[in-house]
Amino acid sequence: SHTMEPFGALYMPELKTFEYDIEKAKELLAESGYKGEEIRIDTSATYYTNGLLAMQAVAEMWGAIGVKTRINVDDKWTGNDPTMNARNWSNPMYFPDPFGSFGVMWAPGGPSEGEGRFKTDADYAEKWDRFRFSTDVAARREAYGELMERIKNDPPFLVLYQPYESWGMRKTVDWAPAPGHIPYVLDFRAGSIRVDG
Known part of the structure; x- marks a missing residue:
């Protein structure tokens, strides 16, 4: 589900928003009217950590239920391209x-x-x-x-994974990212970071 431990009191692992059920997926696909047309799924080669690998896994899983896919690797933004059917995206x-x-x-x-x-x-x-x-x-x-x-x-949407993020800094820097925070909003305010020497 869209729930993570850093949510604190609002972390709800009991929520089961998504499920992995191949037989049910095949039934839903049959009901959908899908006729075997190719579904284009877009990704960048390097923008998302493991983004291309994730799209390859998605293509394999969709193939297992009978969906024909083509992975389009493009480093420019294709989110508004009407010929794109699905893509990875960060949240x-x-x-x-x-x-x-x-x-x-x-x-x-x-x-x-x-x-x-x-x-x-x-x-x-x-x-x-x-x-x-x-x-x-x-x-x-x-x-x-x-x-x-x-x-x-x-x-x-479907939550796929949380990317791995690593940090490296000089020993003279006294700082650590807050749990659950992302690189876009790192806390470097006065009092949150100290540089010695």
Whole structure:
């Protein structure tokens, strides 16, 4: 599911948004009207850590249920290309809370909806507002669970993996990244980092 330990009180490993079930996937594919046309999946060769390997794995899994794919490796952005059918995409965690990752990208009127990857409605917006703006942790957990149920029933994305990130710095630098933070939002504010000598 779209849940990670850095979410703290909102980490909910009991959520089962996605499942691996080849037979069910074959049944759903048969019901979909898919006629064997080639599905183009896009990736960059190097932008995402293991991005090309991930797309190769996706192509193999889709092939196992009868979906014909072609991996398009291109280092320029193809997200708005109408001939692209699927692609890998990052969903960063800007801060350790479901809103810091899922909430930012999949909000009503947010980047995913604005780029046409996702459509929301009044029911989704009501759940999202309870999740985002409630000051009660239990209410936020409940609303987030409801949002994940919506995603389960009509998934616009599939969480594949969290990329490995490593750090190297001089011994004279006293700093460490906060758990769950990403390279885009590293904390180098006064008091958070010290350089000796």
